[in-house]
Amino acid sequence: MTAEDLAQSGVDGAEARREIFPTLADGISAAPAPSDSEERLAALRRMSVMLAAAYLAAFGLAVAARGRFPEDAIFWCWSVATAVLFILGMTLWQSLMREDRIKARRIRDRDQRYRQTLALLPEGVVILGEGWRVEWVNARALEHLSLGPGCAGRSFFDSVHDEGLRRWLIERNFSGRFALEVPDGRRLEVAVVAPDARHMMIVTHDSTERMRLDDMRRDFVANVSHELRTPLTVISGFLELESAPGSVPPETLARHRELMYEQARRMKSLLDDLLLLSSLENRDEHPDEDAEVIAVPRLIEDVAREGRALSAGRHEIVVRTEDVSLIGIADEIRSAAMNLVSNAVRYTPEGGSILITWHRFGMGAELAVKDTGIGIEARHIPRLTERFYRVDKGRSRGTGGTGLGLAIVKHILRRNGGELRVESVPGKGSTFALRFSESRVFAEGK
Numbered sequence: 001m002t003a004e005d006l007a008q009s010g011v012d013g014a015e016a017r018r019e020i021f022p023t024l025a026d027g028i029s030a031a032p033a034p035s036d037s038e039e040r041l042a043a044l045r046r047m048s049v050m051l052a053a054a055y056l057a058a059f060g061l062a063v064a065a066r067g068r069f070p071e072d073a074i075f076w077c078w079s080v081a082t083a084v085l086f087i088l089g090m091t092l093w094q095s096l097m098r099e100d101r102i103k104a105r106r107i108r109d110r111d112q113r114y115r116q117t118l119a120l121l122p123e124g125v126v127i128l129g130e131g132w133r134v135e136w137v138n139a140r141a142l143e144h145l146s147l148g149p150g151c152a153g154r155s156f157f158d159s160v161h162d163e164g165l166r167r168w169l170i171e172r173n174f175s176g177r178f179a180l181e182v183p184d185g186r187r188l189e190v191a192v193v194a195p196d197a198r199h200m201m202i203v204t205h206d207s208t209e210r211m212r213l214d215d216m217r218r219d220f221v222a223n224v225s226h227e228l229r230t231p232l233t234v235i236s237g238f239l240e241l242e243s244a245p246g247s248v249p250p251e252t253l254a255r256h257r258e259l260m261y262e263q264a265r266r267m268k269s270l271l272d273d274l275l276l277l278s279s280l281e282n283r284d285e286h287p288d289e290d291a292e293v294i295a296v297p298r299l300i301e302d303v304a305r306e307g308r309a310l311s312a313g314r315h316e317i318v319v320r321t322e323d324v325s326l327i328g329i330a331d332e333i334r335s336a337a338m339n340l341v342s343n344a345v346r347y348t349p350e351g352g353s354i355l356i357t358w359h360r361f362g363m364g365a366e367l368a369v370k371d372t373g374i375g376i377e378a379r380h381i382p383r384l385t386e387r388f389y390r391v392d393k394g395r396s397r398g399t400g401g402t403g404l405g406l407a408i409v410k411h412i413l414r415r416n417g418g419e420l421r422v423e424s425v426p427g428k429g430s431t432f433a434l435r436f437s438e439s440r441v442f443a444e445g446k
């Protein structure tokens with residue numbers, strides 16, 4: 001049962017609490033159900049009346065029998081009747097008491113079972129009694145609210161000092177949830193089930209991960225919109241300018257067309273990268289059935305050729321490979337390697353050099369792209385694989401970057417059992433390496 005279920009099952013309703021935790025609910029109020037005790041009293045009353053009537057009847061008979069029967073016989077009959085009635089009364093009384101004890105034990109056992117179940121819930125549960133006294137708390141709530149084990153029996157507010165939560169609890173408007181940010185940065189959702197004015201059950205749910213994903217989704221939509229808006233603005237601006245016939249001289253018109261084409265290309269490469277990323281995300285994480293033996297040296301030669309075309313003679317691109325094959329998905333490994341080479345070309349000033357290597361690394365193997373480019377400050381390195389994260393936005397866009405290349409590389413490596421290593425010195429250059437474990441390496445005679 002989740003916090004949602006609890007909250008939906010009748011916030012502020014005794015019904016819900018009785019339905020979910022019937023004996024626990026009774027345990028909290030520490031009183032037997034009124035109908036039960038009334039029934040018991042009526043049974044006792046009936047029993048006493050019947051015994052008294054039987055005793056009076058026996059007494060009447062004894063008086064009526066005087067003079068007709070010998071005194072001794074009457075005395076003995078009277079004594080036997082009294083003893084029988086006494087024994088009968090005691091037996092009835094005892095059976096009532098025993099039944100009571102059995103019921104109390106059953107309630108205790110069930111109560112304990114419910115508490116054990118509550119203790120295992122992934123949600124935190126705190127049961128408060130009169131005066132905000134903590135009656136019971138599970139381990140998850142101790143962790144969520146940083147409560148000490150000694151909080152039981154003390155006021156909830158001795159341990160939880162959040163002013164907003166305090167006000168919300170006191171106002172008792174429990175139709176919604178309270179969003180609580182705890183000191184360690186986690187975000188909790190707090191729901192309350194309050195069966196009456198004196199008791200309540202607080203349920204805490206850790207929503208940190210869900211909120212992080214929500215934030216990421218929002219950022220992603222904002223980033224994509226922003227990336228698409230710029231080229232679209234340029235294209236629509238030019239089209240507007242040209243809408244009046246003869247308003248733009250033919251030589252300027254040609255230049256406009258060139259710029260519009262460039263912007264359209266930029267949008268296309270963004271959409272291509274987005275589609276690739278989304279298809280990588282939707283595919284299986286461990287696609288072993290699609291894996292094949294890849295002749296990496298040949299693949300690297302193809303990638304280097306494309307890199308040289310991209311560089312158009314501005315860089316020296318050198319390849320050094322060992323005769324080792326890789327088990328993976330060839331198209332994806334090619335795409336990852338091409339992303340690294342294209343980055344090296346784009347972030348290395350003219351005259352710099354790029355070295356692409358493929359070699360054994362320990363028991364595994366490594367494909368590395370080393371450049372003598374602008375380098376990256378250490379603080380940016382952990383964030384490079386985030387979508388749209390760029391160290392220098394202007395330079396990235398200016399060279400046709402989408403900000404998605406390394407995010408794509410990360411996904412490809414996840415699917416192909418590799419990891420990305422980055423080493424960089426600002427102003428000197430960077431090395432981006434795809435490192436694969438032994439299980440992915442295929443060497444003749446291995």
Ligand code: ADP
Pocket residue numbers: 339343344347371373374375376384385389390391392396397400401402403404405406407430
């Ligand atoms: P982009 O399309 O912007 O290049 P990437 O995801 O490929 O996006 O790279 C993210 C950022 O990492 C880049 O914007 C750039 O700042 C930095 N970067 C990537 N490769 C290099 C490199 N070889 N040298 C310097 N900076 C790099």
